[in-house]
Each structure stands twice: as C-alpha cells, then as structure tokens.
Amino acid sequence: MTPDHGELLYEGKAKRVFALPDPGQVLVEYKNDATAFNAQKKAQLEDKGRLNCQISARLFELLAVAGIPTHYVGLAGETWMVVQRVEIIPLEVVLRNIATGSLCRQTPIAQGTQLDPPLLDLYYKDDALGDPLLTDARVRLLGVADEARLSAIEQLARRVNGLLLAFFDAIDLQLVDFKLEMGLNAAGDLLLADEISPDTCRLWDRRTGDVDDRILDKDRFRKDLGGVMEAYGEVLKRVQASTSNPVNCL
Template sequence: MTPDHGDLLYEGKAKRVYAASQPDRVLVEFKNDATAFNAQKRAQLADKGRLNCQISARLFERLEAEGIPTHYLGLASDTWMVVQRVAIIPLEVVLRNIATGSLCRETPIAEGTVIDPALLDLYYKDDGLGDPLLSEARVRLLGVVEPEQLSAIEQLARRVNDVLQPLFADLDLQLVDFKLELGFNAAGQLLLADEISPDTCRLWDRRSSDAQDRILDKDRFRQDLGGVMEAYGEVLKRVQASCADPRNCM
C-alpha cells in the first residue's frame, strides 16, 4: 500500500523521501534497489525494501526504549516509514567491533581481530569524492560540525553500539560493524536517522563456522555469494523474536 504523500524531496540509493502533510515530518519509501562499490554494482532484489523497513522499525523502537533519540515515528505500510524531518549531517559514522573489510585492506590488522573499545571512523558523505575517510582535524577544517557536536555524535554512536551489540548477541548474531547517519531536527536535537538493517550493518551468524555461510548482510551481494534475501529474511525472523511489532503511524 502506498500512503498519501507530497512531492519527492530526495532519492538515494535505497530510499525515496517524500513530503508529508505535516511540515516537520517526511515519508520514507524503502526501495528494492541494491548497490555496492559506490553504486558501480547494481541490482533489483525483490522484497529487499520490505525486509529493511521492518528490521529498521523494530530496531529503532528498541533503541528508543533505551532512551536513544531517533527520527523514527512509525510505519505507514510494510515499506514506508514516517520520520521526523532532519537536516542530515554529511558524515557517515562507522563503528567497528571486529576487524574486516576496508580496515583490513588498509592496515595490517588481521581479519577477525576484536576491537574493544570499538573503533569509530568518520567518512565524508560525497559520492563524487568516494566518501573519503576523515580525521578529526579534517572534520574541523571542513566545518561540518562544531567540536561539541562531534563529541555528541561519538557519544550517541557508542550508545547505539552498547544497545545493539548485546541485542544481536542474544539472537546469535555478531555485530561486526555498522554505519550510522545522524541529523538535527527543527529544534536542534541530534537524532539517529537513516536505517539500521543488513544494508548498513555487518552481521555474522554465530550458528555457523563457515566464513561465507555466516554472512547475513550486504556482503553477500558485494561478494556474489547469493542468498541475499534469504539472509535478510533470517535477520528479520530473529529480530521479530526479540522485538515487538512496530507501531503504525498513519
């Protein structure tokens, strides 16, 4: 079902954002598009939008219950979410609990190394530049956020990790690393935004010892492993077992 909505405000790789009847809200449609390597690899994966929307809604509500402020307000349908309108900060915040991916390609750190406390990396959100890794000095040079805002961003990101890690562990899932986007609402409050799903989290199945079979996230698409939607479906099934059905906001 497609809810009533206003003009298309923004279209990204995985979602479309539409105006809502209330100016402080927007409607987010989760698409079936899959992309990797800065959208150089593309595909349409049936049911991907619904799975990511349903996973994200449940995780946002769990985070909300733990006192973490998010843009999430509720669902409008299986693939549509109602959220607060926010000004997105042009930073991708990545928390790494286990070394893999680019960290191992760019450093001598061995695959699978436990990182405690989690490593926090900042990337500049700009597809044309390839979302480059930033130092704190470069963040200050760019003037993306004020120093006290950067500190608040790190504190919020680590709080999210503190909730998600044990939540997933209880579901026999290892939260390897994940990407967050944040923004400010009209009142200037810092909020967790975007989504939390196998598109933005690396999740390994603790029930499997096979290095490929354990992957239950977007790496299955990146690495041509197959079974992408089956993996996402398994994540939703486990999250449903721990998190209540999301509220309807329409």
C-alpha cells in the first residue's frame, strides 16, 4: 500500500523523495532499480527496494540506540521510510577497512590488505563529474565544508564504522568498505542520511572462503555473478536475527 504523500521532490537512482504535511519530514520510497558504473549498467531487480529499506531501517535504529544522530524517523511500509528533511552535503564519505575495488586499481596496495587505521576517502557528489575523489584542499576550495564541519563528518563516520564493524562481525559478515552520506536538518544538526544497505556496503560472508560466493552486496550485480537478491536476502535475515526488536513503524 502506498502511504499518503505530497509532491515528488527528488528522484535518484535508487529512491524517490516525496513531501509530507510536516515540512521537517519527507517520505522516501526505495526502488527496485539497480545501477552500477555511474548508471551505465542498469536493471530492475524484484524486491530490491524492500530488502534495502528493511535493512537500512534496522541499521539506522541500531546506530540511533548507540547515540548516532540519523535522519531516520520510522517505516511507513515495506518500501517506504519517513526521515527528517535534510540538506545533503555533497560529499560521499567512504570508509575502507580492507583494500579492494578502486583503491587497488589506483594504488599498488594489494587486494585484501587490512587497513589500520581504516582509510576515509571523500568524493564530490556529482554524477556528471563522475563523483571525483577530493583532497581536503579541494573540499575547502569548493566551499563544501569548513574545517570544523569536515572534522565533525570524519568523527561521525569513524564512529559509525566502529559500530558497524562490530555488529556485522557478530553475524559473520565482514564490512569491507561502505559509503555514507550526511546532511543538515532545519536546526543545523549533522545527521547520517541516505541508506545503509548492500547497495552502499561491501559485505563478505565469513562462512565461506570462496572469493565469489562470499560477496553479499552490489558487487554481485557489478560483476554479473548472479544471485543478487538472494545475497541481499541473506543479509536481511542475519540483520533481523540480530536485531530482534521490531523496527519503528509509523
């Protein structure tokens, strides 16, 4: 069932955002669209929206209990989430615990290298530019965030990483790396936003040693490995089992 909502405010690759009567909140619909390589590869994957919405809701609530400020308010359906309205900071914050992907393509660091401390990378959120990697100096040049805001973003991201590492480890999942987005609400508070799901996290299954079978994230779609929704479903099953309390439904 589609909850009542106002006008469509924004549509991205994976979600739609709708207005609500409360100007401080918006309604987010998680779509079944799958994209990779800056939307050069596209597909419709049945049930993807529901799986990502439910995983994200449980992880947002887990983080909120630990004191992480998030935009999450509650679920409004299987694929619908009410969140605080935020102005997204145009930075993609990537935490890397294990070297893989672009880090290994762009540097001589070997695949699978444990990164201690975890590497934090900042990318400019702009599809037309290909979300380029930024230096601190470029962040300042662009006026995206000042020193105090950058420090707050890094501190929040590293707190989230520590909590998620421990949580996923307890359910036999290895958090390889992941992307976060943050925004400011009407009061100017810095909040964790967007989603936390197999679309935005690289997750490896500790219960298998096979380098392909262990992948339980969007790399299955990127690499044409098949079984994408089965992998996402396995992540939700383990997350649900470890967060037995029902999520906040409005």
